[in-house]
Amino acid sequence: MAGSILAPVIVYGTVFGFTYVLLALGFTLLLGISRVLNLAYGALYMVTAYMIFYFAVEMGYNLVLSTILAGGIAVAVGVAVFLLCTKFAPDPMRFLVVTLLVALLLQYLFSYYFQGQSGYIIPGLLPTKEILLYGVSVSPIYLWTAGITIVVFVALWVWIDWTSYGHTVRAAAEDPETASLFGIRVRTVYLVVVAVSSAIVALAAILIVPAQEVTPTMWVEPFVIAFVVSVIGGLEQFKWTLPAAFLLSFSQFYVEFSYPTSASLSDIVAFLVAIGFIIVLPKGIGGIRSGR
Amino acid sequence: MAVSPKRPRVAKEWLRVARRSVRDPFFLAPVVFLLLLPFLVGLNSSGFLALSLVFAAIYILLALAWDFSSGMTGYLNFGIPFFFGVGALTAGYLSWHGNRNILDLLLAAFGSGLLGGFLFSVPTLRLRGPYFALLSFLLPLIGTDFVLAYWVPFHWPTEGFYGLPFLADTPGGELLVLSVANVIVLTAFVLLRNSHFGLVLRGIRDDEDALLSQGISTFPYKVVAFTLASGVVGFAGACYAMVNTYSGVDAFGFDFNLFPILIVLIGGAGELVGAAWAGAIVILVYEYFFPIFSDLTLIVFVLVAVVLVLFVPHGLVRPLRQFVKFMSTKEEPT
Numbered sequence: 001m002a003g004s005i006l007a008p009v010i011v012y013g014t015v016f017g018f019t020y021v022l023l024a025l026g027f028t029l030l031l032g033i034s035r036v037l038n039l040a041y042g043a044l045y046m047v048t049a050y051m052i053f054y055f056a057v058e059m060g061y062n063l064v065l066s067t068i069l070a071g072g073i074a075v076a077v078g079v080a081v082f083l084l085c086t087k088f089a090p091d092p093m094r095f096l097v098v099t100l101l102v103a104l105l106l107q108y109l110f111s112y113y114f115q116g117q118s119g120y121i122i123p124g125l126l127p128t129k130e131i132l133l134y135g136v137s138v139s140p141i142y143l144w145t146a147g148i149t150i151v152v153f154v155a156l157w158v159w160i161d162w163t164s165y166g167h168t169v170r171a172a173a174e175d176p177e178t179a180s181l182f183g184i185r186v187r188t189v190y191l192v193v194v195a196v197s198s199a200i201v202a203l204a205a206i207l208i209v210p211a212q213e214v215t216p217t218m219w220v221e222p223f224v225i226a227f228v229v230s231v232i233g234g235l236e237q238f239k240w241t242l243p244a245a246f247l248l249s250f251s252q253f254y255v256e257f258s259y260p261t262s263a264s265l266s267d268i269v270a271f272l273v274a275i276g277f278i279i280v281l282p283k284g285i286g287g288i289r290s291g292r
Numbered sequence: 293m294a295v296s297p298k299r300p301r302v303a304k305e306w307l308r309v310a311r312r313s314v315r316d317p318f319f320l321a322p323v324v325f326l327l328l329l330p331f332l333v334g335l336n337s338s339g340f341l342a343l344s345l346v347f348a349a350i351y352i353l354l355a356l357a358w359d360f361s362s363g364m365t366g367y368l369n370f371g372i373p374f375f376f377g378v379g380a381l382t383a384g385y386l387s388w389h390g391n392r393n394i395l396d397l398l399l400a401a402f403g404s405g406l407l408g409g410f411l412f413s414v415p416t417l418r419l420r421g422p423y424f425a426l427l428s429f430l431l432p433l434i435g436t437d438f439v440l441a442y443w444v445p446f447h448w449p450t451e452g453f454y455g456l457p458f459l460a461d462t463p464g465g466e467l468l469v470l471s472v473a474n475v476i477v478l479t480a481f482v483l484l485r486n487s488h489f490g491l492v493l494r495g496i497r498d499d500e501d502a503l504l505s506q507g508i509s510t511f512p513y514k515v516v517a518f519t520l521a522s523g524v525v526g527f528a529g530a531c532y533a534m535v536n537t538y539s540g541v542d543a544f545g546f547d548f549n550l551f552p553i554l555i556v557l558i559g560g561a562g563e564l565v566g567a568a569w570a571g572a573i574v575i576l577v578y579e580y581f582f583p584i585f586s587d588l589t590l591i592v593f594v595l596v597a598v599v600l601v602l603f604v605p606h607g608l609v610r611p612l613r614q615f616v617k618f619m620s621t622k623e624e625p626t
Contacts, residue, residue, distance in 0.1 A: 037422045039429075088602040093366055096425055097553070098601050100370070104550060105594040112587040220546075224433065227426050235422075263440035267433045274430070278423055279415050 005257040011136040013250035018146035020245035024229035026200035042223030043103035048205035071202040078198030111216035124210025234286025322568035330468035342463035344579035349470035352571035353528040355555035361521035363561035366497035371428035377544035379529025384453025384539030405526020413518040435544040452540025459534040560607025
């Protein structure tokens with residue numbers, strides 16, 4: 001690797017790697033526990049961003065209150081979509097179609113209400129003045145996001161692996177029928193996991209979106225990242241999102257800096273990495289450890 | 293010359309399939325309707341109705357392709373806009389290089405769709421589960437990125453390829469070409485659905501494990517279905533480019549997923565003939581209301597789609613078919 005691209009690849013790869021972990025954690029957690037693929041996952045990111053814009057900018061509410069309200073609405077939407085789908089479209093393929101349609105519905109609704117595709121800037125809770133890290137300019141938003149991601153990741157690990165409710169969640173994930181025989185309310189467990197998953201993606205939006213723009217199609221990118229990271233890590237194992245996210249972010253930034261073009265190649269790299277894993281390691285990195 | 297003993301049996305089988313298909317009024321009705329439509333509208337017509345029906349016919353092609361691959365197998369394909377864009381850009385590229393023969397452009401687009409579909413489905417359909425659906429979701433995005441990244445280095449015109457030849461002289465003529473294409477595709481897909489091939493595809497949707505346990509390898513069936521469907525989508529992309537005399541990166545637009553899925557949901561997944569009726573109705577309604585209500589029309593359409601998936605999962609053709617069957621059954625005297 002040429003020396004000139006070494007620093008930006010390492011800095012951006014590391015910083016954005018944590019962002020990818022945060023984006024993918026909720027998706028993989030939900031997939032691992034309730035075994036459903038939620039295409040509306042990215043839409044919750046968009047809901048949070050638009051709601052912050054609506055409450056803080058259009059209504060003039062206090063930023064902290066706006067952020068809490070926006071996060072709460074995202075969680076409520078996530079839970080409502082899950083309840084609707086599990087009640088009326090329980091088979092996985094119909095679930096997939098409904099969640100995609102819900103994502104499109106939210107996209108068109110926001111596009112209609114907020115008048116078109118133009119981007120909005122929303123205020124954030126974190127400082128935005130860029131700082132230099134090994135000669136590379138980085139927004140402190142991403143550094144804060146990295147720190148908060150570590151806390152969320154550890155908290156989630158402790159919750160799932162070390163608490164009694166975590167054991168209940170794992171039991172419901174491993175064998176829902178046997179778990180319900182032992183008195184575990186599997187549906188309630190799933191709802192808790194959906195709420196946690198929605199809260200994580202809402203947190204990601206609260207932290208990251210002030211560094212970006214709010215647009216009606218902004219839900220696609222977080223979903224793509226979450227999906228590719230979960231393919232690399234192993235579709236159902238949230239712990240492996242950490243190495244998977246870094247593998248993806250380093251690959252993307254290496255290609256971006258090595259082969260500069262007139263448009264971003266990050267989606268192409270993500271696609272190729274995902275295809276490569278599906279061919280060589282269909283169970284992802286987690287599959288290596290379990291010998292699958 | 294020695295004749296293979298299998299040949300008469302195969303011919304007999306296809307004859308049986310053709311006879312069975314022709315006897316189905318739900319198949320014959322849209323075929324007759326599609327063939328008569330351009331003449332009813334007028335071959336020289338260039339009004340709103342003719343133009344709307346041209347777009348309806350393009351979306352019916354997409355819906356047929358989606359229904360044949362995803363509706364029949366249960367493997368959801370969100371990559372329609374990618375193959376649509378590949379077909380449109382292939383036609384645009386060849387036209388830009390001086391090839392103005394419409395048949396050449398259509399065949400090249402069909403071929404590029406086939407090739408793209410084959411290359412994508414071979415690695416992704418090896419595995420069961422959601423991999424195919426989710427990776428196909430990425431296809432339109434990478435199509436857009438690839439074209440935008442390499443458009444300038446390849447010395448292509450950055451706004452897209454302009455000046456493609458018209459599909460026909462008038463919208464009425466374009467409707468005739470597209471109606472004939474729709475009849476050919478519908479007939480081919482219905483014949484395949486009623487054959488052993490279609491039986492396996494429906495078996496994949498209903499219980500793939502049962503097929504595998506019987507020693508039937510489902511992989512080649514899935515690949516063939518998706519490759520054929522991608523070819524049809526590529527062909528539709530070229531038609532769309534020639535109707536607009538322009539092909540650009542917007543052909544990869546994700547909205548091209550919405551209408552085929554909506555049409556199939558209304559018609560009923562795996563029904564094929566439902567796509568022809570539902571396609572004409574959906575696009576005509578959309579073309580009529582969009583200038584008045586703009587994005588609100590899309591919101592209503594998506595809401596309808598959500599309601600359909602949740603509450604009418606088999607679409608409208610299957611209950612209609614059952615009703616006709618019920619009405620035509622003679623009651624036995626007691």
